[in-house]
Amino acid sequence: MGIKMYKVMIFIDGTWLYRTLPRLAEQSGKGEFKIDYGVLPQVVARELAERLGVDPSGIDVVRNHIFASLPTNYDHLDEGLITRQNEFYKLLREDYHYDTELFNIDFRGRRVRQADRDPADSFQPREKCVDIALASKMLYQAAMPFGMDIAAAVLGDRDFTPVLQTVRQLGKRVLLVSVRSSCAQELADPEDRERVKDYDTLWMDDHIEELELRYEPQWLECQSPEHEGERRFQTTYRPRRGEPVYCDACRAAYAQRRVTSVVTSTYEDDDQIDYGPQAGLPVIGETLEGVVEFKKEDKGYGFVTTDDGMSFFFHLSDLEGLDFETLEEGREVVFEVKTLPVGGKAGAARDVRALEYEDEEEPLEG
Ligand SMILES: [Zn+2]
Structure with missing residues (x-):
């Protein structure tokens, strides 16, 4: 008799997860939180094994799907931001072997982040297809004779209720993977009155330490x-x-x-000069210009973003001649690079000062 293997597929609502990251950041007490997508399937497998009462080697995560949207036709100032997003999905595909399905959102020439847009601008990006694509793929895999036994659904929106119910009607099981503060009550319900899941929900909140992308020094x-x-x-x-x-x-x-x-x-x-790899990155100690992108009043930190979309963390103690309380988002500053952004993780800034234009600075002579 062979050991029963459970075939698991992971389905991630990338848009929801992206929106949820700030909540995880808050819970982890850090300015930023990035998920280690290499670890996520391992956590799912181990937690499932526990719920099923089997050895983790009996859980085979055969595929990871992520569904998300990607801006098009955005303001050129966001070029850096979008390049990083593209690289992130490339990394998921090539290094972690995720199936990525990306759908374009037309930004009609606007900035990608709402905070960067004119407050009077009522434009709301219209996301297309992401929910339906995830639902279609999950149903397809559930209906395939040898497709999967268990769907691990990484999501939190109520809209997915019918698809989760249908997957179960097709004889497959559902593990809900979510975040407490970003999960619809109908899905989170421990009594599962909507019949959307087969196991206790896997709360990512409970595995923050393990799921955080870390950069261990290496040789x-x-x-x-x-x-x-x-x-x-x-x-x-x-x-x-x-x-x-x-x-x-x-x-x-x-x-x-x-x-x-x-x-x-x-x-x-x-165009013909070979700058070498990573030449687009600044060096530590270099002085850069940027704008205050985001400020966390109660925690005393914020982020500065450069023109080409690199983010740098600063603490209020990194300010020189600027007052944290009155410092407004959008303020132009200069700063010194303390640490570099790596792998999509923000760098750190020090000596953050007001950007003064040269003609203002010119001393009066004569
Ligand atoms: Zn060298």
């Missing part, structure tokens, strides 16, 4: 041809598969070369 070898000395160095940066690795010194050298070449070349020549 890498610098691959720059111009590197001098010991090539091994320790870093928290996680290079994408196939991406060449450069140490801080070699990166700084590239960044310096870029600054020089931009000054000394025309834009046409510019």
Whole structure:
């Protein structure tokens, strides 16, 4: 007699999960919270095994689906933000083997974040297809003869009630994976009066520590041809598969070369210069301009975003000559890079000062 294997598929409402991240950030007591998508299937498998009373090796997570939307036709100022979103989904596909289904939302030339738009602008992005795509895929897999035994539904919107009910009517089981503060009551109901699930809900809130994406320092070898000395160095940066690795010194050298070449070349020549990998990133200690993007009044921190969409965390103690209480979102500032953004995680800023235009600064002479 063989051991019974449970085939599990994970279905993630990416839009909902993205909206939910700030809540998880609050609960974790951090400014930002990123999910480790490599760990999520492991947590699902282990928790399911516990609920089924079987060994975790009897749970086979055969596929992860994520459904989300991606802005198009947005303000060019959001280019950096969208590039990072695209890279994130690429990472999910290529490194974590998720099936990603992305749907475009037309932003009609506007900024992607509501906070960046004119408060008088009543525009609301119209999300298309995400719910229906998730529902269709789940039903399809539930109806397939050998598709799956259990659907792990990572979502929280009430709209999914009928699809979860139907999946169960088709003889498959449902594990609801959600976040307490972002889950519709009908789904969360421990008595399950709507008949949407077969097990106790897996609350991501209870696994925050484990689900958080962390960057453990690791040893890498610098691959720059111009590197001098010991090539091994320790870093928290996680290079994408196939991406060449450069140490801080070699990166700084590239960044310096870029600054020089931009000054000394025309834009046409510019395209042909090999800046090297990660050359678009600033270096630690570099002074950058940005705007205050978000401020958490009661916690005393906020984020600054640069023109190309990089985010930097700051604490009120990082402010120089600025008052945290009166500092308004949208305020233009200059700051020094304390740590770099890595893998979509914000960097940190220090010495955050008001941006003063040169003509204001010019001393009176004579
Ligand atoms: Zn190097």
